[in-house]
Amino acid sequence: MGTHEEERLLLEEGLVESGNESNDGLYTGDGSVDIKGNPVLKSNTGNWRACPFILGTECCERLAYYGIATNLVSYLTKNLHEGNVPAARNVTTWQGTCYLTPLIGAVLADAYWGRYWTIAAFSTIYFIGMCTLTLSATIPSFKPPECVDSICPSATPAQYAIFFFGLYLIALGTGGIKPCVSSFGADQFDDTDSVERVKKGTPLYRFQRPGGSPVTRMCQVVVASCRKWNLAVPSDSSLLYETPDKNSAIEGSRKLLHTDELKCLDKAATIADAEAKRGDYSNPWKLCTVTQVEELKILIRMFPIWATGIVFSAVYAQMSTMFVEQGMVMDTSIGSFTIPAASLSTFDVISVIFWVPVYDKVLVPIARKLTGKERGFSELQRMGIGLFLSILCMSAAAVVETRRLAIAKELGVVDDPVAVPLSIFWQIPQYFLLGAAEVFTFIGQLEFFYDQSPDAMRSLCSALSLLTTSLGNYLSSFILTVVTSLTTQGGQIGWIPDNLNKGHLDYFFWLLAGLSFLNMVIYYFCAKRFKSKLAS
Numbered sequence: 001m002g003t004h005e006e007e008r009l010l011l012e013e014g015l016v017e018s019g020n021e022s023n024d025g026l027y028t029g030d031g032s033v034d035i036k037g038n039p040v041l042k043s044n045t046g047n048w049r050a051c052p053f054i055l056g057t058e059c060c061e062r063l064a065y066y067g068i069a070t071n072l073v074s075y076l077t078k079n080l081h082e083g084n085v086p087a088a089r090n091v092t093t094w095q096g097t098c099y100l101t102p103l104i105g106a107v108l109a110d111a112y113w114g115r116y117w118t119i120a121a122f123s124t125i126y127f128i129g130m131c132t133l134t135l136s137a138t139i140p141s142f143k144p145p146e147c148v149d150s151i152c153p154s155a156t157p158a159q160y161a162i163f164f165f166g167l168y169l170i171a172l173g174t175g176g177i178k179p180c181v182s183s184f185g186a187d188q189f190d191d192t193d194s195v196e197r198v199k200k201g202t203p204l205y206r207f208q209r210p211g212g213s214p215v216t217r218m219c220q221v222v223v224a225s226c227r228k229w230n231l232a233v234p235s236d237s238s239l240l241y242e243t244p245d246k247n248s249a250i251e252g253s254r255k256l257l258h259t260d261e262l263k264c265l266d267k268a269a270t271i272a273d274a275e276a277k278r279g280d281y282s283n284p285w286k287l288c289t290v291t292q293v294e295e296l297k298i299l300i301r302m303f304p305i306w307a308t309g310i311v312f313s314a315v316y317a318q319m320s321t322m323f324v325e326q327g328m329v330m331d332t333s334i335g336s337f338t339i340p341a342a343s344l345s346t347f348d349v350i351s352v353i354f355w356v357p358v359y360d361k362v363l364v365p366i367a368r369k370l371t372g373k374e375r376g377f378s379e380l381q382r383m384g385i386g387l388f389l390s391i392l393c394m395s396a397a398a399v400v401e402t403r404r405l406a407i408a409k410e411l412g413v414v415d416d417p418v419a420v421p422l423s424i425f426w427q428i429p430q431y432f433l434l435g436a437a438e439v440f441t442f443i444g445q446l447e448f449f450y451d452q453s454p455d456a457m458r459s460l461c462s463a464l465s466l467l468t469t470s471l472g473n474y475l476s477s478f479i480l481t482v483v484t485s486l487t488t489q490g491g492q493i494g495w496i497p498d499n500l501n502k503g504h505l506d507y508f509f510w511l512l513a514g515l516s517f518l519n520m521v522i523y524y525f526c527a528k529r530f531k532s533k534l535a536s
Contacts, residue, residue, distance in 0.1 A: 057119065057177070058177075061126065061174065061178075064126070064130060064170070065098070065170075065174060066345075068133070068170070069091070069095060070319075070320050070324070070342045070345045071340075071342045072090075072091050072320065073091045073320060073321050073325060073342075074324060074328070074340070074341065074342050075137070076090055076091070077325075077328075079144075080143070080144060080154075080155045080159075080160075080163070081147065081154055083498045084325050084497070084498050085480055085496055087325075088321040088322060088325065088476075088477075088496075089480055089481065091317075091320055091321050092317050092321060092474070092476040092477045092480070093473065093474065094168070094171060095317060095320070095469075095470075096470045096471065096472075096473030096474040096477070097168065097171040097470070098171045098174050098175075098178075098470070099178070099313075099468075099469035099470030099473065100175075100470040101171055101172050101175025102174075102175045102178045102462075102467070103460075103467060104172075104175050105118050105175040105178070105180060105459070106180070106459040106460045107213065107214075107215065107460065108176070109176075109180050109459040110214055110457060110458070110459045110460050111213040111214065111216075115459060118176045118180050119176060119177055121176060122172070122173050122174070122175060122176020123173065123176070125172055125173035125176070126170055126173025126174060126177065128169055129166050129167070129168075129170035129171075129172070129173055130166070130170060131166075132166030132169060133163070133166035133167060133170065134166075135162070135166070136159070136162045136163045136166055137163075142159055142162050142163070143155065143163075144156070144159060180459055214295070214454075214457045217250070217284075217288075217292050217295060217296075218295070218296050218299070220284045220288055220292065221268045221288050221292055221293050221296045222296075223285050224267070224284070224285060224286055224287060224288050225264060225265050225268040227285075227286060228267040228270055228272065229267065231267055231270050233266045233267055233270050237258040237266075237290075239271070240258060240266060240269040240270060240271075240293075241269045241270070241271050241287055241288070241289055241290065242269070242289050242291065243289055248291045250289075250291060250292065250295075250454075250455075253291065253454060253455040253456035254455055255290075255291050256290065256291045256294035256295065257290075257294070258294065259294065259297060261297060261301070262297050262300060265293050265296060265297060268287070268288040268292070268293050269288050269289060269292075271287065275287060294454070295454040295457060298453065298454055299457075299461075301530060301531060302448075302449070302452060302453075302461070302464075302530075304522075304526035304530075305380070305383075305448070305523070305526055305527060305530060306449075306464055306465070306467075306468060307468075308387070308519055308522055308523040308526060309383075309445060309465070309468035309469075309472070310468050310471045310472045311472065311475070311515050311518075312386065312390050312437070312441055312468075312472065312519065313469040313470075313471065313472020313473065313475070314475040314479065314512065314515075315393065315434075315437075315472075316390075316437075317472060317473045317476040318397070318509075318512070319345055319348060319431070320342075320345070321476070322505065322509075323344070323345075323397065323427065323430065324341045324344075325341075325505075326341075326400070326401060326404070326427065326500070326505060327341030327424050327427055328341045328419070329404070329417075329418070329419050329420060329501065330404060330419060330420060330422050330423065330424040330427070331419060331420070331421050331422055331424060332419065332424045339424060341424065344424060344427050344428070344431055345431065347427075347431040347432055348432070348434055348435040348438070350432075350435070351431065351432040351435025351436055351439075352435045352438060352439055354435075355436050355439040356439055359439060359440075363376065363377075364376035379444045379447045379448035380444075380527040380530065382440050382441075382443070382444030382447075383440065383441050383444040383448065383523070383527075384520070384523060384524065384527060385440045385441075386436075386437045386438070386441025386444060387437070387441060387519065387520040388520060389433055389436050389437035389440065390434070390437045390441070390516045391513055391517050391520065393430050393434045393437060394430075394509050394510070394512045394513035394516060395509075395513045396429045396430040397427075397509045398506045398509035398510045398513060399506075400422075400427060401505045401509060402506045403422065403426070404422050405501070405504070405505075405506065407420050407421065407422050408501045414501050415499075415501070416499075417499040417500075417501065418501070420501065445465045445468070446462065446465060449461040449464060449465040450462060479511070479512075480496070483495055483496065483508060483511070484496060487504075495507050496508060
């Protein structure tokens with residue numbers, strides 16, 4: 001039965017009244033549609049009934065990703081026989097790529113396919129990559145032979161090719177899932193309904209219509225501004241061009257109100273005399289709407305906040321690289337049991353599980369009373385707390401490593417690549433602090449980029465938040481390369497040799513702690529100047 005027939009029956013039964021006002025309550029008000037592109041009734045779609053399937057997809061993807069990421073450095077050093085620095089660099093480069101490919105998925109979702117079909121297509125690619133990686137790790141001819149005494153044969157180019165082909169197929173597959181799942185879940189709640197809006201986090205689903213390429217719209221604003229560079233912007237913002245309709249000219253987007261910042265971009269929405277005479281406002285490369293201009297302004301305003309997330313992501317990357325390598329030269333035994341160094345990342349998960357309810361049930365109510373804000377902390381305050389915790393995390397890791405090296409010196413095992421009798425559980429504080437920082441920073445980032453982004457750019461902006469993780473991993477690889485290059489000059493062994501007992505991994509951790517402090521100071525001044533978007 002069609003939507004018009006359903007509405008007629010409801011009218012006849014007296015459940016709703018005719019008129020635009022009642023229709024606004026019957027259907028979603030944020031432009032969402034069903035899988036066929038028709039308006040959707042609130043009572044039949046979306047809300048929590050659709051979320052289990054979305055959460056299931058996210059759970060499977062995250063389980064596969066973290067299962068690989070946390071054990072990858074161990075596999076590269078023990079099975080493919082790589083050194084500490086090359087292994088860590090390969091891990092962070094792959095992780096960086098995993099968080100770079102969401103830009104591809106985001107553009108496809110926002111401009112062409114929508115979030116639903118993007119998730120479906122890239123999940124298939126992800127599955128093929130997992131199968132390839134599994135074969136490379138199980139078939140003997142696809143991996144190098146085991147070490148004999150101290151002789152460890154390297155992997156052949158063909159073995160590397162198969163391994164990295166599967167690994168980077170996964171990186172591509174995750175690019176269509178990461179930027180879309182969270183936004184797709186949020187789409188199930190009507191942003192214009194005060195009851196549904198506070199719940200943020202197939203025929204059941206609600207879909208946001210793709211609004212066309214956001215990159216094209218941004219280029220149109222820049223080109224139109226340059227064409228009208230010598231044109232004066234009217235002092236009355238109501239004279240700037242905007243569609244007279246209630247809805248925005250951009251599909252799936254509400255209108256954005258004019259702001260006074262970056263006035264040079266307002267030239268793109270300034271109506272020239274020739275355009276006014278002809279009455280032709282159809283060429284977006286010459287004349288853009290205020291909403292289109294404000295989209296670009298929002299992205300420019302978010303850029304400094306976005307950039308400060310890169311250093312935090314470089315710190316976070318150490319959990320799957322240097323933290324694991326540090327744990328491999330500590331005492332990993334409990335009685336007759338041996339604990340894999342990578343398994344300590346469990347305490348990061350435990351920390352997240354601990355801090356999420358503590359934040360929601362304890363910290364938010366207290367902060368709500370103090371600040372008067374609905375969410376207790378603003379997204380910017382939440383991210384700032386996370387950046388501070390990242391400094392403590394790196395400091396804790398440095399202190400543990402300093403103590404480990406002191407014990408190695410006391411026992412005279414500096415020249416031997418052996419584990420030091422310091423329990424691996426001394427790493428728990430650094431993992432726990434990193435988990436707390438993750439709760440505050442990453443969740444704050446997701447909220448910030450979703451809430452502050454234009455409606456038709458939400459997947460792109462979610463991908464931009466993931467891009468900080470990508471660049472953070474690449475930054476970690478770059479720092480490793482620079483540190484190794486500088487500290488091995490003149491025949492020195494360097495901070496991070498294959499035998500960590502002879503190195504100074506603690507100096508590397510202190511370096512990251514210092515960079516994190518500098519990053520937090522910059523973030524403070526950027527957050528203080530930030531202005532939120534204004535939507536109609």
